[in-house]
Amino acid sequence: MSTPAFTRAEPDARRQSLIEACARVLAQVGAAGVSVRAIALEAGVSPGLVNHYFAGIDALVAATYGHVESQVSEAIGAALDAAGPRPRARLDAYVTASFAPPVASGELLATWIAFWSLARSRPEIARQHDEQYAQFRTALEALLAACGLAPAELRHAAIAITALVDGLWLELCLSPHAFSAAEACEIARAALDRLISTSRSTGSDSM
Amino acid sequence: MSTPAFTRAEPDARRQSLIEACARVLAQVGAAGVSVRAIALEAGVSPGLVNHYFAGIDALVAATYGHVESQVSEAIGAALDAAGPRPRARLDAYVTASFAPPVASGELLATWIAFWSLARSRPEIARQHDEQYAQFRTALEALLAACGLAPAELRHAAIAITALVDGLWLELCLSPHAFSAAEACEIARAALDRLISTSRSTGSDSM
DNA sequence: TCGCTTGTTGGACGATCGTATAACAAGTGT
DNA sequence: ACACTTGTTATACGATCGTCCAACAAGCGA
Secondary structure, X not given: OOOOOOOOOOHHHHHHHHHHHHHHHHHHHHHHHOOHHHHHHHHOOOHHHHXXXXXXXXXXXXXXXXXHHHHHHHHHHHHHHXXXXXXXXXXXXXXXXXXXXXXXXXXXXXXHHHHHHHHOOOHHXXXXXXXXXXXXXXXHHHHHHHOXXXXXXXXXHHHHHHHXXXXXXXXXXXXXXXXXXXXXXXXXXXXXXXXXXXXXXXOOOOO | OXXXXXXXXXXXXXXXXXXXXXXXXXXXXXXXXXXXXXXXHHHOOOOHHHHHHOOOHHHHXXXXXXXXXXXXXXXXXXXXXXXXXXXXXXXXXXXXXXXXXXXXXXXXXXXXXXXXXXXXXOHHHHHHHHHHHHHHHHHHHHHHHHOOOOHHHHHHHHHHHHHHHHHHHHHHHXXXXXXXXXXXXXXXXXXXXXXXXXXXXXXXXXX
8 A cells, every 4th residue: 555546636737637638639549539538548547537627528628729729829939939020030930830840740630620520519619719710810910010011901911821821731730741841831931922012012021 | 001111222322312411410410429320310211221331430421521522623613614714714713612602611611520530540531632632733733824823833832722722711611700701702812813923023924 | 643625536327339130121023 | 923132121239438426545734
């Protein structure tokens, strides 16, 4: 009886470990294979503990999405900070970070897909997606404004760039053989050059 | 005993009806709620019949994806034909058709998400996705070549435009409140204008 | 040192899953 | 009119699901 049968953890730490275990399970077996027992096994705890911390499996997946999304935001934010103050350099950093680990990875895509699955049938989760997406787009609009875009063009440009990067990210994670991360970077950068240039074809603003 | 207990169907017709029932179930309950029994109930047949025509639920979902994908190709192909011979008009038709029913719809997204879920864990299904995607991109490259793009730029331009349209399509289906289909059209058209213009800023090649 | 709180365990429960299979009947050729 | 083929049904089976709950023990205050 020298080794304890289990160890008590801080509620927040335990929640966090369950969330991370859920992310690992999602990455390994996908959205279809995720279950309370698999998550508990991955976290090294009893199955009953999952229901003690989360109302249900859906709530845990939603919390996992929130955690993964904040991880992505953090990684991109760090890349932006490392890029310095120049707006165009920060925009490039956003693109580069989007196509490199940990943002671009099949494991992350699994979590995203599972969340999209839930969002289609659960209005509350759909709202969580909408809010996080709108928040990210607002930040991108601020960055584009710093790049010199006209206020009237900000909204559409942010939507277009978000869609482009997300589309490249999705396909890159889903089938890595179609094109490489370096190619995705190059494609996105070239497209950005054309998308954020002012309508009057002056091409001497950023470099 | 005047009404028959069941009616015998042509094997191909029965397969087709099961595929369509699977698509409806996917649209209604999502990837998580799809099951042999739900599909059989939707198709009005016995549960055992599903396994009589398909090796398993995964095979049926894969077949459903193939069917839905061909429906999308057909819808876009029809839009291209209706647009006439001018390459730029055909490109615009591709964009317009991508953001209108039946291509842009939450039900279709449900099928896509279910298929992505499977593709992450089943290599054979991942290969099916790769092939269909590569095929579509090749067709787009041909259209871009007709628009006057240099051969060296075709590959990257096709990847960029596919990613842009897919990203807009995904977000439009996932959260219709963020922006409208008309806005998606406008954004994609404006981006296309900038993406397919030749590097030397001559704007008089196609119109 | 002892008792209390509560995080944690581990199994029970009913529901539902995918699959397999025997019985049935519809349609066809003879 | 009859037998045969086979599409179709209905059910049974084992596995696994999410949920629940009573018992246990780890850590803390008295």
